[in-house]
Amino acid sequence: MIKPLVSLIDAFKKLPGVGQKQAERFAFFIIRSPQNDAENLASSIINTKKSIKTCSICASLCEKSPCEICSDENRDRKKICVVENYTDLQVIEKTGRYKGLYHVLSGVLSPLDGVHQDNLTLKLLMKRLDAVEEILIATNPTVEGDATAMYISQLVKPHNIKITRLAKGIPSGGSIEYSDEITLINALDGRKEI
């Protein structure tokens, strides 16, 4: 195969979940696509790499540190919502229900994958605890997410701060019949008076 094509396929293969066949499809698509579409993709990659920074306060992604949320004086600065990554922050932000600050962990504790406490932004979080009244831990309800939540709550406890976690239960629109046992146990334990 022609050299530039091989190196393009190799470059695409580095993207997560992309194998030889899909990389080839991408490469042939690039060859057939209009010049400015291809240039646009290339410049977007360079531009993103150049202009996206990590917020020095909350470790979220931003164009200018500190990020928009951290520098927004109208937000409730007494609450910090701890999320695994920037995407989770976006999803929670979209609900419009939460008005506090965030802290992006950049992952969850997962010793088997080589992710230890030093790989997360925990030190940065510990620096922010003055004047904070509530830490809402919004890690995923997975084994790693639960372990990380537990670890953070133990770190934060000595500071006399209220620690909460997202409610676990049956998702909206879900069915009791097809819920797994652990979800049902969580829903029973977390039942609320109405």
Added chain:
Amino acid sequence: MIKPLVSLIDAFKKLPGVGQKQAERFAFFIIRSPQNDAENLASSIINTKKSIKTCSICASLCEKSPCEICSDENRDRKKICVVENYTDLQVIEKTGRYKGLYHVLSGVLSPLDGVHQDNLTLKLLMKRLDAVEEILIATNPTVEGDATAMYISQLVKPHNIKITRLAKGIPSGGSIEYSDEITLINALDGRKEI
């Protein structure tokens, strides 16, 4: 979401088969990946776009037209193998069994998808028929591939050239029990004395 990130996700979404979620995964991967990996992908895209040309003889992809195969004097110039695209050419070339020239159609006739005879490189093929003794039509054994093969054979027939097609039958390692009816009929019709 941050602007450069949004435009990167939009650019990735133009790749075939990539939706919002996968484009986001790609974009976050780019943000986390080392600077030179990202630059490598971007420059590969630009470089491929710049350096890959279409061969003026066989319509295959090449760095310099005419392509390596067309300019190779050691190949059997009396045979032309007609393939749908460059990938099929590569696969046949890998077998090492065929030593003739190629012709890349750049697709198959598919009126429903808006692909008509003028969209294929048929005119280019018709110019190459002098001194050719055999046209081996290697389109896929699909409805469109069969129709295209039939169309080409009708075009070529007046030139008194032998027209062949890849054999259809049970694939190597396949099973008779699980073969579909059409494959079995093809295998029966194409049976060979041993």
